[in-house]
Amino acid sequence: MARKENIRNFSIIAHIDHGKSTLADRLLELTQTVSKRDMTDQLLDNMDLERERGITIKAHAVKLDYKANDGTQYELNLIDTPGHVDFNYEVSRSLAACEGAVLIIDASQGVEAQTLANTYLALDHDLELVPVINKIDLPAADPDRVAAQVEEVIGIPCDEAPRVSAKTGENVSEVLESIVKLVPPPEDNDEKPLRALIFDSVYDSYKGVIVYVRIVDGKIKAGDTMRMMATGAEFTVVEVGYMRPNAMEPAKELTSGEVGYITASIKTVSDARVGDTVTTAQRPAAEPLEGYRKVNPMVFCGVYPADGADYENLHDALEKLQLNDAALSFEPETSGALGFGFRCGFLGLLHLEIIEERLEREYNLELVTTIPSVIYKIHLTNGEIKEIDNPSNYPDPAIIDYCEEPTVEAHIYSPPEYVGAIMDLCQDRRGSYIGMTYLSADRVDLHYKLPLNEIIYDFFDALKSRTRGYASFDYEPAEYQRSSLVKLDVLLNGDIVDALSFIIHSEKAYPRARKIAEKLKENIPRQMFEIPIQMAIGGKVIARETVKAMRKDVLAKCYGGDITRKKKLLEKQKEGKKRMRRFGTVEVPQEAFMAVLKLDDE
């Protein structure tokens, strides 16, 4: 068993693309946790999706053995964190299990939006910060300037901050030395009753739920009866151990200050909630540890199986994903247009996209999703307040007194030359200006209040394209504000398609309606009868397009007496019809739904 003073628990935090996963890779190599031979890039990002997108979605933990320059053997527990604004919640979970955090700053870009956001999160958890200036190999690197900026903006000393290149490996060993030197060891609380913080859990089909914990007080070993303090559920511990990059390493016991895993044949993830405290039935702790702030989904949409027969599979898949992703919420809903599906809640649009992609890839599901919505507060004339995230629950406008929509406070960091473009964008998105601060001569922090529903579609993409990728963006939820909202309905052949309705600011309704009508026209194939597409508010049509009736769909020459070929063609045609969504007499392909979701911002 390692002595407490030789244990260091730390996270790495950084703005996206500042090299977090690459640095983690180098640390694994340097400590020979992974041999060069087994090294794949971004080892901790073991989801395909994470590697492809170059982002970390899930927290990952790994134990490193490190022999410091003075000869002391250390046990380092690295808890990797996601870098995107949608996943602050995951970051917060990881940080709660640590005493310190390595803060990476890109030597050419300097302090960015998430650098600050993550720093504040780390300070909230009383973590010791270890600043590291990365990417010194880049031609545009200016470590002196960036060090000065960090001292000025964040207020932590940087003169001894390691200046490294995670890519080439230069100076990376200094990072390990700084961790050992700066991050305090955990307290020795072995004698107290067990309290272990669950910071993550994954479902394994053989072992059941694997619970990742940070032991704060006491010890735990196989055979103990563990108790979840929030739910009271009890399990017999089957195995405890440490996380290694490619395997789990069983151990005799886990003691205070350590990071490891517990398996106990736990069948459902809801029994091992992230943020809960584990204690033992034999000697229970009096008080649980402080849990995480509960995350509330901010973005909602309907998720439906393309094939109605997949409803149960979708349900199972969502349950499994939720096991590892407490931020995902879902409940059954029914749509006249799409049948049975789920109303799902997400942290943000990236979160939504990732869940969708994982459902499609890992569970082989084909999905149709509806337009994302936020939670609106509708004040009725009778004084009642309705909170709705689903346009189908939008009340009759006649009984609405007024509406409120959620806002966020956003910080946009950018080189000064793009300030005008960003202001235009924020204005277009109904933002209200709060202020502007020069962080340095080449970095401006623009502070805006924006309606959340304006940033959930494509704000980030629009920002990137208007600033050639130089701007970064971070936001936190702010208060609700009064707003003039309307519900926009799509009518095909005179019938409302409920799955396409959405709530929008009245000023935005007309251009958006026109764009959607055009998109639908492009994506609905010509059919036997002409199809009017109407966009309406209440009963009033504000935009209209028409899909002309099909004129020609006929088999050319009959190939001799080859009737089978004709029959196959007919079967194929019927099969194709089955894959369409049918609304009355109108058939709409899945692509049309997708096209409406992906309205580009021209």
Place this chain on the structure above:
Amino acid sequence: MKKIGLYLHIPFCRQKCSYCDFYSFSASEEQKGRYCDCLRSSILTSCKALQQRKPCKADTLYIGGGTPSCLGAKRLESLVNTAKSAILTEDAQITVECNPFGTDEDFFKILNGCGVNRISMGLQSAVDGERVILGRISDKNQAEKAVLAAQKAGIFNISLDIMLGIPNQDKESLSRTADFCLQLGVPHISAYMLKLEEGTPLYRNAGKYSFPDEDMTADLYLQLCETLSSHGIMQYEISNFAKPGYESRHNLKYWRCEEYLGLGPSAHSFIDGKRFYYPRDWEYFLDGKPPVPDGNGGGFEEYAMLALRLSEGLSEERVIKRYGHKIPMSMREKARRFESGGFLISDSSGIRFTRKGFLVSNSLLAELL
């Protein structure tokens, strides 16, 4: 006695047209001779085997391809005579598909002499610019000469193929092609819409051309239907038009779900409720290997799919006679919406498509069946 149709496939062409994906290639004289011998022996053995199972005759012979005319008159004569001796009735309609190129009066005289009484000729277009795009080896004048030669030789039942939807084709150019046919006085016209088939030169070069769009092609079709009917050439199938009495009896067998025997690579057959075919492989056929089964045929859905290609449509009386039940109510109900849309007529005599319905028959069939 049962009357079946006999089809012989001639997989040879002098040169492949740019749009064609039928099974054909250019062959040497030696190959043509060998193939004819093989086909003749196949006619004799297959017909004999068939007649041993049940007494039957064929009242149509259709020699298609490829380009049967490139076999030469003598070889065609030998094929016809073999078929006659094996299975044909006295009054059989005997059709040979011909290319204007390489056919003259002597050629047609020999055919007429052995009993060929119908010629189907690929014209596609009487506008030479359009013919070039389609890769036709002859020009308009040669086509005209060939028709006149056949008529001079005594064959008046001539069908010309017209293609719709050729690059650059418009109403004016189509009417030139239609006038050309009308002036020659042929009693039968087939009009097919050009379909880009993968793997053909036209498919590969499609980007170079401007094709009439869906609406234009539909308008061309309607224009042609109108022109022909005003000259007494009536539509009897989606793509076929004839003066009364000049319909292709052989092709009607396909659409009425009657029996036929097809010999040669890629030829299809329907006998005793079974469909079968020879693969698109000429060696396979020369080796004398048996046809490949293609499942059962003749079920109601298939029958309806084929019957609805015809102007006479799906006849209540024939359905009752063949299947012992009426046209299903579900189909009648589905038809109602399309009847009010002008796509079809559903009455006591049956269901039949209008021209508007023919144009979208694939979708219509998928809705009804």
